Amino acid sequence: MVVFDVLRATTTMAAALAAGVKEIRVFEDVESARKAAGEFGRGSLLCGEVGCLPPPGFDLGNSPGGFAPVHAGRTVFMGTTNGTRAIVAANRAKVLLTGAIVNAAAITKQLVHRGLDVLLLCAGTNGRVAMEDVVGAGAVIAQVRKRADCELASDAARMAASLFEALQGDLQRVLTEAQGGRNVIAAGLQADVEFAARLNMLDVVGVVRGGVVRRMC
């Protein structure tokens, strides 16, 4: 299974892993993340958001651009109001990867290599489908189909692939107009939307085991 929360949890995870963090411990809410980071002590990096913004006392928000090589080796504690919940909810999947537009090609490589049936889970926002997640899933589907025989098992998958193919030339505009993009921009975080729309920019895949995201070897 691949979980997509393009704005912004899974994009931020890809950025954090690309920056070289050791691992990302994922929590259903910010208070649980705060508590666990406190118990962990030195070396923890506490990040997350409420209403798009970093909660008081957090080291970082939920912005992919917030991670840099200076964070290499750190243990990230991450809690958000929406995105991390999907990952926690999906923890029974046999293999669980974190996907986004920025690492769609890297995810594709893994899926083609493994050759298994795949479920792409679009996290959405407050129970509603989010366009950027569907476009991210569509990017993976479209790229997998270029590289391997694969059967689309649902109209949802067909629609995601068609949407990506139609809109790939202007993902910046798509994410800016999506409801999630509007919310992030309204919070003053336009750069996060621009980051999230950069197709195939990061050659990194996160794999989740026991609520911890690590970079796949």
Place this chain on the structure above:
Amino acid sequence: MVVFDVLRATTTMAAALAAGVKEIRVFEDVESARKAAGEFGRGSLLCGEVGCLPPPGFDLGNSPGGFAPVHAGRTVFMGTTNGTRAIVAANRAKVLLTGAIVNAAAITKQLVHRGLDVLLLCAGTNGRVAMEDVVGAGAVIAQVRKRADCELASDAARMAASLFEALQGDLQRVLTEAQGGRNVIAAGLQADVEFAARLNMLDVVGVVRGGVVRRMC
């Protein structure tokens, strides 16, 4: 509210109304339709499907091409395994119209004329989204936006409009590849899929009141 069950209930309703039937009485299942038609007696026209095909003893199936001017003035009793249920479920809407690809322009005209907030309900199949319904809703959204200022209140609406705009040049292929199209074709009813994909062919709108669909004056 506009309900879409493009393959095939709302397409068939548009065809029946265009053929001049007096009204279509909608039932949640075929047995209820059969019973009501029996009680009505002469002049009833019993139509519907189970597993895509007309049940034994029914006058017609759920094929839009089955209706012709010879049926003008008849009272239709319609029960299906899926499509009519959405209409019955939506019966609390203030105004309920039946939409399809074949009458998207006629629906658009009504919505622009009324200028109200609109919810487009995609019936789907067995609880899963059906691509042809989303494309039908997208056809209406795209056409409304050409004629009037309108705000899209959800990413689902944005995706439907984008999908239609990307795929409108080859709706026959889209419906043939969608799961619903495959099912209908597997039942030997390719002509129904071809009918359902003909954009703006029928200048007719069905309005539902108390479980009865009539042609809007």
